[in-house]
Amino acid sequence: MGKIICTGLGPGDPDLISVKSDRLIRAAAHVAYFRKAGRAGQARQIVQGMLASGVVEYAMEYPVTTEMPFDSPEYNHALAQFYDDWADRLAQVATTADVIVLCEGDPFFYGSFMHLHTRLQGRAEVEVIPGITGMTGCWNAVGTPFTWGDDVLSVLMATLPEADLITHMQRSDAMVIMKTGRNLPKVRAALEHAGRLNDAWLVERGTMPTQRIARLSEVDVTDCPYFAIVLVHGQGRRPEIGGVE
Template identity: 55%
Template sequence: MSTGKLYGLGLGPGDPDLMSVKTHRLLGKAKHVAFFRKKGHTGQARKMVDGLIPTNAIEFPMEYPVTTEIPVTDPRYNEMLSGFYENVSVHLRSLTQTGENVVVLCEGDPFFYGSFMHLYTRLNHLIDVEVVPAITGMSGAWTATGTPITWGDDVLTVLMGTLPEKDLVRHMSDTDALVVMKIGRNFEKVVRALKVVDKYDDAWIIQFATMPNESIFKLSEMTETVTPYFSIIVVHGQGRRP
């Protein structure tokens, strides 16, 4: 019996119109659709494809055992997630071994800070895996500001808000253009670091980029509550131009 293939489908930043033609085609004929979600939630990736997958497709929600309940520095965090990824990998592999193709929905690009990478590293040497790239969330965010993120020889740095404050300051001070992701609970820490390197007044915060509830503010003028996940801070480069 021939084996099936596992597809990591990049869905893009949120707007369905920004999906690739290939992703849309694979969704339209999918028989098995897997997606990550927090327990008790629909899952953002699943919301993004609502109405785009066949009604008879078999869905496999992969529910994280932990998200923000314990800190990432706690040894239990990696232990629980590692076991979770192992278990879902076994299930996905078993489906492909029956000859079935499976698509895994991925917000943004599958190889850019996404959960799919943890499945890929466990399965790509065992079964046929194809990754379909996509527009990243940060690309959707800086485009929403209406200003180019980099010019000429500008260096762009992408940081995670989960980094220690001293590391944020170090990296921020040594770059021209900046993207900060995974803000959430780290918002105040990120703001302090931006102020230390004198980039606070130039920063923008974009929430739910390209989605219907998108919001864009200068960070210094932000008065709304920051969303815990779909928020990105950008500082534009001002480099060489003709």
């Protein structure tokens, strides 16, 4: 009997995949990955050139992405059925062989694999290999220390109502704002209201060849790719150490 192994791929640069994930991916006979219909899939692109000859690939294509509101009953039903079906298929493969599931970033940090993980409990042996989170890759790409001393780091979803975003922004030091995309105008407005817009950076496709880093106040917020994160560095409440403040 095989098992299902989810490998965290890190933020996008193949060189940032862990040694363990790299070894498992190259030796895999069965590989599954998420993608939008009609797209190659970011996870699959990261491992381009790594897969063995003859590997069996399972492209798990989302039935919906942004076509309907993410909190609508129709959206939730479609995604639930999608995860149910793929949990069944992967569990069946695992009855005779190992199957590797590719996941950008870290699988347990807002990763799609979490929805499969809950459905596979008691049905197959599951192993998760940690990965560098996308936000870690992005704040290192900016090249400035992100948190100091007693700074409080908040990770916010841009899908939250603007009033909720403002409340969190006003009481946080360092911030990571994910799921931006078409929510970016709302994020910018909330940051401006909270007095933090001038501290905000937009990192698109962090660590990838097409990476772009810019001040959020200077970009067109109507043109934002899916792989984009807004970063707000900590306030710098750091103790004096070695004569440096």
